Structures are given as structure tokens and as C-alpha cells.
Amino acid sequence: MTEQRVITRRDFIRGVASAAVAAAAGFPIKAQSAEKKSRVVLIRDAAVLDESGKINSAILEQMLDEALAKLLGKTSAKVAWRSIIKQKDFVGIKTNVWNPLRTPPELEQIILRRVMSVGVPADRVFCDDRGSKEKFEQATALINVRPARTHHWSGMGGCIKNYIILTPNPSSYHPDSCADLGKVWTLPIVKDKTRLNILVLLTPQFYGKGPHAYDPRYVWAYKGLAVSLDPVAVDAVGAHLLRTKRIAFFGEDKPITPTKHIAVADEKWHLGVSDLNKIEIIKLGWSKDILI
């Protein structure tokens, strides 16, 4: 067996490590001209949250509709939803109920309504997190939706990681900065079922502290959603935003576990594109302090 070459901090400084791995470890990457392979639509609206943080559901609904139509190049959200969900589908909406920063129930309801508007009966749509392993076995289509936040061990909790609970032994994915989370997407309960990834960026968390890894100082009202068919690309965009915000907030990047799993999901598991230079990012709406 050939021993794999070690990639060190010096390789990142030299710029000879892959852009994806370098970005995962928090090192700046040089721009490269490259073919666009994946598309992420980043949409923001300053009015989606009020001053107290309460969500305006109508605006959130408009944001999702507009983003999805743009992502899929369709004339309307209705057409877009019909292109990814069929009447005969059994749909699992994989949400995230982490208490301090959960998938907003308002967004869950919007997705449920949109899925049912396609003609999927109510008894064939499930929205769940911790009970999803049992319910999603029979799913033919998955919608993956969760907030972006830093995570002690994987660097970031995003769309790739959101399926870890669908595995028989989630903790077995924790070694080496959760590098192999991409493997989860090869399991039968998940493989080839995901029709849409929604990374919730309404109030992302860019740094964590304490056993419960939540500190209100490190959450900000970004007021956005990022949607993509590619879970790796949408997470790469999210990881970039969190890192950029950390630097803006602290004046330098704080030590944090590298988001290695995003690069590995690309390079080893071929789940999507992690190199920002190869992702087409379409920005819609409010642009103040967009950070990307």
C-alpha cells in the first residue's frame, strides 16, 4: 500500500494543497479560473426579521420561492417545486431541532405547504429531526434544511452534517474532525434522494463557547437563505461566511476545527463542489454586509 503524503500547514502557505482542503483549514486561497460546476443562490431580505428577531413568514416564503425559481431557472416557484417533487413522492423534510438555533418552524411550515401544493398528500410528507431515521426509510425524496453554525468537532454544522442522525451510529463519524461525513450520503436511506438543500442563514452562529456551544454574542442577523442542489457547495458558502464573520468580529480568525468534511465530501465522496472558485453564487436581495 502506498503511504499517502502528509499535507502540512506549510503546504497551505505555499498554496500547493488543494484549494478545498486549504479553505477547510482556514487558509486563504488564491483565485483560479475554473469551470462553474455548482450553483448556490444566496438570498437576503432586511425585513425578514424584526428588531426582536421575530420572523416575517410572508417575506421568508417569498425569499424561498424566489431563490428556488432562480436556482432551477424556472419561471415560478410553483414550476420549480414541481420539477423537484412529484405527486407520488414520499417526502422527508430533514430539519434540525438543536435547541439554541433550530430550523425555524415558520420555514418548516412553508416547505410543507409547498410540497403539498405539488399534490403530495399530507400523510406522505414528514418533517422531522430526531425521529427521522424511522420515518425516512420509505422516503423517495428529501428536503434538507437547517441553520448554519459552528460546531466543535466538524468546524461547521451544515447541510452535509444534517444527515448524521440517519446513521446507525452517529458518533462513529466523529473522528478526524468528522472528515467522512460525506459517507453518510452513500447510505441507502439517503443516497440520491435529496432534491434540495436549504442552509438557513437568518441568524448564523459564527463561533461557539461552553459545553452547549452557544453564546448569543456569536450569532448575527444575516437574514439570508442559501439554496442549492449541491450540499457541499452550499456548505462551502456557509463556512466561508462564518469564517469571514469571525475575522470581522475578532479582528483575526479564531482557532476552530477545520471544516475538513466539506473538502473530503468533495474530493473523496464526490458529493459536490467545495472550491468556492468553482461555485456559481447568485446573490439576490439585500446586499449590505454580505461578506461574500
Next chain:
Amino acid sequence: MYLWRLCILFLIISLPGASSEEAGQDMRELVPKEVAAWKARESDGVYDRKTLYDYIDGGAEVYLAYDFRACLARRFEKEGAPNIIADIFDMGSASDAYGIFTFEREGSSVMIGQDSEYTAGLLRFWKGRYFVSILTEQETPESKQAVMDLGKVIASRILNEGVRPKIVSMLPLKNLQETSIRYFHQKSGLDFHYYLADKNVLNLGKQTEAVLAQYGEGKTKHFLLIVRYPDRDKASSAFTSFRAAYMPDAGKSNVLRTEDGRWVAAKCEKEFFVGVFEAPSRAQAVALLRAVDIGREEKER
């Protein structure tokens, strides 16, 4: 099966003498049931190495990378006020209680326990073999005061102080950034604080102890890493591995200028690896490397 595990956990939490270092205390007795007008919920959460994931979503691995034994979580409620959560972790030894405290240390001491800090509703401190975290879900003047009061009571109920890891005493004091000190054992700890390589080039593991610290600030910021191995052979082997991976172009020298114009220096002495990273000059790299007194740790052992 569940009941059997619960029984074992009960024994871990309540019986003295479960420690490899010194007798542990009953953690339920360390935390009061009332503070100010906040009252504890009827049931506590108790977790061991297998169940900590159930409680700390995403953060359990940090504790498991140390000799974590058990956690007691007690939630306090008061009508019209934010909840307060007290988590007390039996880390198996004072060294590892200190280690988990340093893992996220940022601020200055608030004089509770042996080292402490308070930021935005979160009090963290360690004493003896225990690490304690007390969080108010929303910081108000009253809830902050209750958090501090609760911390003081818990600290006073922990009978024995512990000894900081002796390897920490090897850090030269000149230009040392005190709150940057991190004590850990495994590669995951190093990855979090200073990403060196994708592979475990220093052969870090449960049997190694490592201390990382920042020296200087701003443009003069650089880092010192000291690792202690179980024996000289393991230290030598790790040093060889490190040189091959990180300084293959150094020839016979142990000092090298890296691509960013900074300097790296390393040495292996007895059962220790010592590395200086990102020093602004060769002289500073060599000086810091030489300032690490291996004999000091041995004398204090």
C-alpha cells in the same frame, strides 16, 4: 440494559474512590438545589462517556478527548426569569479538569475555583478534578448574580484543589500570553488550536500530554508547543516523523525559515518534543526553544 447502565453511572457519580487520582465526591451534593429564587428541577441529568452525546449535541468529543468520567446537569428555573443550567464534569484528574478549562479560555479570572472566567452569561471554572460550567440562557443583572453565587457555592463544596499539569510550568514566562495556554492530549486538540498537518505527524494520543501557548502579540505572535511522551523512544520517533513531514528541507538544522518568512524550530530532549512556530526571527525561534527548561519539569515531578 438501560437500568444496568444507569446503576453503573450512579456508582460513578456517587461513590468515593472511583478516581485514579484521588477520591471523587458525590456530584449531586456539590450543586445546591436552590440559588437566589431559582429552584432546581426535580430531576438531574446524568451522563457518562457513552451518553454524553445525548446531552451535548456536537460538543461531547471535546470532553471525550480528555479523561471525562461523568457529568451532572442541573437546571434551575424561576418564574419570569431565564433558566440557569449548571453542568459539573468529573474529568478524572485535576490535569484534565484544567485542560478542558483551557480549551476555550478567553478572559481573565473572576476568582472562583482555581481558574475561572465569565463571559456573556457563561461562568466556567475548574477545581480539583471537576470542571464546572454555569450558563444563564439570557443574561440579566439578577441571573448573572445568581450564576456567580452558584459558582461560589459549588467551588466551596469541592473539597480538594488540584495540581496544574507540570508540563505547563515548562512554558517560559517572558512574552507568554497567559490566556492562550491550552493543555490537551490528542491530535484533535492540536487541530482545533493550531492546525499543523492532516496526519498525526507528532503521534499524539491518550498517553501524550501537550501544552500550546502564544508568545507575543500582533505581528510578533508566535507559538510554542511542548509534548511529553511516555518514554524517550516515542519522543524520538515523533521528532523524526515531524521533521520528515514538516521540515524535510532543513538538512541537519533544527531551525528553518518557512514560506511566509517566519521561523520554525524544534528539538527533542529526553521524553519531550519542543516546537516553535511562526517566530518573527531566527533569533527569537532559537531563544524560545532554548528557554524551555526540560530539567524544570523533571525537578518538579
